[in-house]
Amino acid sequence: MKEKQIITIGRQLGSGGREIGRKLSEKLGIPFYDRALLDEAAKKSGYSREIFERHDEKPTNSFLYALAMGISGYGAYQKPLALELYLAQFNTMRKLAEEGPGIFLGRCADYVLADHKDALHIFLHADMDFRTGRIMERNGVTRREAESLCLRGDKDRAAYYNYYSDHEWGDSRYYDLCLNTGKLGIDKCLELIISCL
DSSP states (O other), X not given: OOTTOEEEEEEOTTSSXXXXXHHHXXXXXXXXXXXHHHHXXXXXXXXXXXXXXXXXXXXXXXXXXXXXXXXXXXXXXXXXXXXXXXXXXXHHHHHHHHHXXXXXXXXXHHHHTTTOTTEEEEEEXXXXXXXXXXXXXXXXXXXXXXXXXXXXXXXXXXXHHHHHSSSOTTOGGGOSEEEEHHHHOHHHHHHHHHHHO
8 A cells, every 4th residue: 555545435325435434444554534524624724613514515506505504704705604614624635635644535535635646536336225224224214214314415415516526426437446335245345445555
């Protein structure tokens, strides 16, 4: 593995991205940035972690959306708060990637770190049965509720990604490796990712 190996993981809700990210982190002995990225961005930006969590990977594409979500900061000469938060995460991601190896989950990481020479960009997907099964088990909800969560989560992630990048979320052209976790299983996906490194 390269000294400053970067792995980015984009994923459909329920496809196992967080689990794979954590397991890769343990196996490779490198940091995993999911919620930890919010902590780092909060430290460096002056905004609280709660603000980052509230707006984490949520779509924002209009003044009306900002009003509905209670986002302040719209003024004649001010950037919207959602954009400030995205830029804080963007800068934090770039700095962490410069400092050393890491695994970055979601938050447009593949786009933000597209020019990093030691990056492997991964997208994880699975069929709805696999995803809803995982969500039902994890959240203790019905199949219908799990499916609704999956659809809403994917819609929010796509809107967020498509707004802040000039790529389309889930488009295989922007990833080095696209894996179906439902067909291959979590362990086989881990094995394939490690072999690609």
